[in-house]
Amino acid sequence: MARRITGLSRDMRVQIGIAVVAVVLYGVSIYTGVVDDDRSAAVVLLALYALLFGGSHLYLALRGADGLVPVGARWRWVATLVVVLACVSVFLLEIDRTLGPVAIDTLALWVLLATIAVYVVVEGVSGYRETQSE
Numbered sequence: 001m002a003r004r005i006t007g008l009s010r011d012m013r014v015q016i017g018i019a020v021v022a023v024v025l026y027g028v029s030i031y032t033g034v035v036d037d038d039r040s041a042a043v044v045l046l047a048l049y050a051l052l053f054g055g056s057h058l059y060l061a062l063r064g065a066d067g068l069v070p071v072g073a074r075w076r077w078v079a080t081l082v083v084v085l086a087c088v089s090v091f092l093l094e095i096d097r098t099l100g101p102v103a104i105d106t107l108a109l110w111v112l113l114a115t116i117a118v119y120v121v122v123e124g125v126s127g128y129r130e131t132q133s134e
Contacts, residue, residue, distance in 0.1 A: 011056065011068045018055035022048050042092040046085055054081040073126065080119045087112035 008016075026048055035041045054077065060067065061074035069077075090108035097104045 009068060010065065011060065014056040014059055018051060018059070022051045022055070025051070039093060042089070046089055046092070050081065050085055054078050057081075070126075070130075073123065076119065076122060076126075080115055083115045084112060087115070 026044070029035050029044050035044050057069070057074040058078050060069075061071050061078060064071055087108040090105055095104050099107055
């Protein structure tokens with residue numbers, strides 16, 4: 001059986017791989033001219049943030065890998081990240097629409113704040129339950 005040379009965890013190796021892919025994709029997007037104005041730069045950066053902050057969690061959650069972070073927490077993080085990036089995209093792309101009497105950016109702000117609050121509470125409860133089960 002081959003012995004691992006590095007003492008890095010599986011989570012860290014996946015995160016490093018995702019970071020390398022993100023940097024390469026960013027370089028390719030600049031080299032090919034995809035990023036030519038502020039809106040396209042915002043879209044590319046949002047995609048890179050999604051990849052950097054959620055890519056390893058999504059990969060490990062799909063594989064069911066329960067390493068340093070429980071699978072349920074990985075799924076909660078990925079779901080929260082999707083909502084946060086959707087709300088941020090409303091701000092970055094300056095979507096100037098209304099939903100009834102409420103502006104979309106105002107609605108996005110409230111959704112963003114509620115999502116962060118719910119995430120913190122749910123993760124806190126989950127962490128508390130893990131300490132009580134031991």
